[in-house]
Amino acid sequence: MINLKDIKNQFPIFKHQPGLVYLDSTATSLKPKIVIDKINEYYSEYSANVFRGIYPMSEKATAEFEETRGVVSKFINANNSREIIFTRNATESLNLLAYSLGRKIINPGDEIVTTIMEHHSNFVPWQVLAEEVGATFKIIDIDEDGNLEFKIQNSELLKQIITKKTKILTLTYVSNVLGTINPIKEIISTAKSINPNIIAIIDAAQAVPHLKIDVQELGADFIVFSSHKMLGPTGVGVLWGKEKILKDMYPFMYGGDMIDEVYVDRTTFKDVPHKFEAGTPAIGEVIAFKESIKFLEKIGMNNILEHEKKLTDFAINRLIDTFGQSIKIYGPKKIEDRGGIISFSFDKFHPHDIAQILADQGICVRAGHHCAMPLHTRLKVQATVRASFYIYNDEKDVEKLVEGLKKVKNILK
Ligand SMILES: Cc1ncc(COP(=O)(O)O)c(C=O)c1O
Incomplete structure (x- = not known):
């Protein structure tokens, strides 16, 4: 402790x-010493690339990197560590979703629902997608206290907003301005009772660093957050998603490490999570990220x-x-x-x-x-x-x- x-x-x-x-x-x-020391350890002692070398330094880096995936997975109670994708930050995780999921499932006339209290990272990607595809972009308002409007008027208002055409509900867990902690579990269950096919995305950038999150209990399909807001290094974001949906999504970026086989006439891709992790990641930073989680858990x-x-x-x-x-x-x-x-x-x-x-x-x-x-x-x-x-x-x-x-x-x- x-x-x-x-x-x-x-x-x-x-x-x-x-x-x-x-x-x-x-x-x-800010960053505790154990996180800084761990970054230093990687760069001083085994700064090889991951997944590529069969020499001990690369194997050590790969093992440390994958260990973080396991620590993150346990921290949020994911089903398994294949559901954890490393990105650069929460913003990239949300853009990945708008691209790889949004462009797959949103058709003209469909609805994307968000709230007025979103950070631009969970607003603009969906606004742009809706405009591109010809979908409707709906925004839940707040009341005078800065709570989401439907909270006081029970779920009737949510029932007017969420319809059979709503494909995505995406909202923040904690507002980065108002500090409001939204009743996410209740919102998701009400939304899914109106439309069971809805995909619920939670921007948990201001939640995961500060409160206990259990993704199984929350009922969400995706959550995103950033290492740097939870005592960890910059350059590391997380996307957690249900494996079944992740498998059906388009890749986000193409190139090194995310491919399975490449021929002149076709390419096949790796399975999740590597399908979404193209190119060399922020290796030392991912490795050190687990130290920040252990630190938070000790408190x-x-x-x-x-x-x-x-x-x-x-x-x-x-x-x-x-x-x-x-x-x-x-x-x-x-x-x-x-x-x-x-x-x-x-x-x-x-x-x-x-x-x-x-x-x-x-x-x-x-x-x-x-x-x-x-x-x-x-x-x-x-x-x-x-x-x-x-x-x-x-x-x-x-x-x-x-x-x-x-x-x-x-x-x-
Ligand atoms: C609620 C919320 N979402 C998303 C982000 C974006 O996080 P990042 O800059 O790590 O991508 C922030 C950053 O302040 C935030 O507060």
């Missing part, structure tokens, strides 16, 4: 940047969520107590409905000015539309400031944010 009290010691960045207040884990997380996913919820609750109360009406926090009012993400507006100050003044004090937050322009348009703001928490954040970080915002007020008033 890793103790969250002195967890900062496990992250070398805090030695290099003393006083760092990192509140941008929604964009990317316990339930402890992680509880820590983040407590901190978020504390932060929201501190911000409102200190700044009252001057601060407007977006997203669900009830802490049960949200994760460790707080997006806000502060007086009439520009979010970029706020972020800059905080940055000058060593406080890292994000300002902008956070790759969710349709949501910001819906909220009637161009940009917000976003502070997000992970396992290495504590109440001291929140107090520094509050102090930082007091300075912002003094400077910009």
Whole structure:
């Protein structure tokens, strides 16, 4: 069990940047030493390509690489590790689905359903596909609290949105702006009760790092996420999908490693997962990714969520107590409905000015539309400031944010 009290010691960045207040884990997380050490181990000790060599270094790299596939598979309770595909990031996993699945099953007049709170990575690929094919792109709205609209009106509204023509329902588990944790299991089961043939895709980029996910229990057909948001290296994304559907999909990219046999007149492809993994992957990064999962497991996913919820609750109360009406926090009012993400507006100050003044004090937050322009348009703001928490954040970080915002007020008033 890793103790969250002195967890900062496990992250070398805090030695290099003393006083760092990192509140941008929604964009990317910091990396513990064991992950950095594992990347170093690969590059220092056995940096061969995978699946190609029959010499020991290549065999070691291949075994380490495939071990990660097994660790990821167990972590999300997949049926088997063939259902785990490595991509570059969650964005690539979603584009792979829009291309390899979407272009196979979507016909003119079909419907693709998503929500207004999506990250562009789970919005634009489907919008473009619908436009190309002549399908209908439907968007579920949010209520004033930042919950998906149908939640309060029971499933009647979902029944109006999901029809027999709906082929794909794709939505985020946790909003990267509002922090809303959507009731994914209930949504999928309602959608599938209306149309059993629907394919449910979950953008779990902000969920897998923070809460326990069991893909069998969730009822989804696909989920996507990124290593770099869960203490792992950049350059590694995951696509989990039901093997039966994966086998029927088109390959995504063609070339090295994904082929079975190539003749001048035809090519055959490998089975899943390798059919979707063309070219040399991010080997050292995939190898090190398993260390981040083991690290998270040692803390316990339930402890992680509880820590983040407590901190978020504390932060929201501190911000409102200190700044009252001057601060407007977006997203669900009830802490049960949200994760460790707080997006806000502060007086009439520009979010970029706020972020800059905080940055000058060593406080890292994000300002902008956070790759969710349709949501910001819906909220009637161009940009917000976003502070997000992970396992290495504590109440001291929140107090520094509050102090930082007091300075912002003094400077910009
Ligand atoms: C909800 C959500 N989906 C998708 C992505 C895209 O992730 P990546 O940049 O790793 O592809 C992000 C990144 O912030 C996100 O928050």
